[in-house]
Amino acid sequence: MKYLSLALAAMLSIACGGNDRGQEAEAVQAVSPVDECAPARTPSRKVLVSKGVIRSANEVKVFSRIEGQLLDVKLIEGKSVRAGEALFHLDDWELKGKLENSRTAYEQAQLRMKEILVGQGYKRDRLDEVPDEILQYARVKSGVNACASDLEFNRSKLAKAVITAPMSGLVTGINALPYAYVEPGETLCTIVDPKHLIVEFSILETELRRFELGTVVEVHAIAYNEIQHSATVRSIGTVVDESGMVTIEAVLSDCDHLIPGMTAIVNL
Numbered sequence: 001m002k003y004l005s006l007a008l009a010a011m012l013s014i015a016c017g018g019n020d021r022g023q024e025a026e027a028v029q030a031v032s033p034v035d036e037c038a039p040a041r042t043p044s045r046k047v048l049v050s051k052g053v054i055r056s057a058n059e060v061k062v063f064s065r066i067e068g069q070l071l072d073v074k075l076i077e078g079k080s081v082r083a084g085e086a087l088f089h090l091d092d093w094e095l096k097g098k099l100e101n102s103r104t105a106y107e108q109a110q111l112r113m114k115e116i117l118v119g120q121g122y123k124r125d126r127l128d129e130v131p132d133e134i135l136q137y138a139r140v141k142s143g144v145n146a147c148a149s150d151l152e153f154n155r156s157k158l159a160k161a162v163i164t165a166p167m168s169g170l171v172t173g174i175n176a177l178p179y180a181y182v183e184p185g186e187t188l189c190t191i192v193d194p195k196h197l198i199v200e201f202s203i204l205e206t207e208l209r210r211f212e213l214g215t216v217v218e219v220h221a222i223a224y225n226e227i228q229h230s231a232t233v234r235s236i237g238t239v240v241d242e243s244g245m246v247t248i249e250a251v252l253s254d255c256d257h258l259i260p261g262m263t264a265i266v267n268l
Contacts, residue, residue: 048268052201056192056260060167064182065160073178081165088188092161099154106147113142169193192260197252199231201266202245211236217250218267224257
């Protein structure tokens with residue numbers, strides 16, 4: 001009887017263990033069914049989003065080539081100008097005086113040159129027949145060459161008192177005050193071309209492989225977020241900055257509603 005009781009207990013234990021393992025297997029199968037006919041999943045393509053700035057593809061700084069005092073500045077921000085149009089005027093009173101003096105000096109030098117040639121035996125009314133080497137000697141001795149150079153210099157300097165637009169476009173970044181004294185090379189304003197714009201944005205260096213020259217991106221100016229523009233990458237920076245970013249420029253295909261300086265969102 002003792003041995004019979006032990007045998008029955010062992011059989012019951014095996015039966016219960018088998019049922020537990022069977023229930024666990026059924027539970028695993030219920031949680032993780034395997035469908036051999038289901039297609040393999042492919043990772044979705046990420047959409048890169050970057051913040052950028054709209055800029056003009058053509059931008060020229062306007063500066064003075066000579067020193068002088070600005071006269072009344074009437075130029076306004078955003079004004080449309082044409083190439084060659086006068087933008088600023090410098091006080092030219094002193095320049096005009098120098099030009100007049102140099103003109104007088106040149107005329108006096110020409111008289112001295114004629115006197116030298118007449119002294120050499122040439123007729124006053126036939127000086128066009130003087131040999132070149134004699135004529136050159138008379139020009140140097142009379143100071144005609146030096147006076148002619150000085151006259152041309154002062155004429156050119158007076159012309160630079162009028163500062164003109166180097167190209168057609170919109171005026172921006174005016175940095176000129178009426179009657180202020182300006183130095184050569186000092187920027188007075190900037191002219192931008194509103195018809196040819198680019199978007200400049202930065203990406204992480206890990207995303208660099210996704211871009212190449214000619215890559216097309218989507219651009220949305222935050223001022224007109226509902227309007228989509230397309231732009232084509234024209235340059236990719238060759239330097240990674242301290243933040244691990246690379247600068248990219250893309251040419252916008254259309255510029256409706258866009259102006260330089262706007263903030264834009266760039267999608268790939």
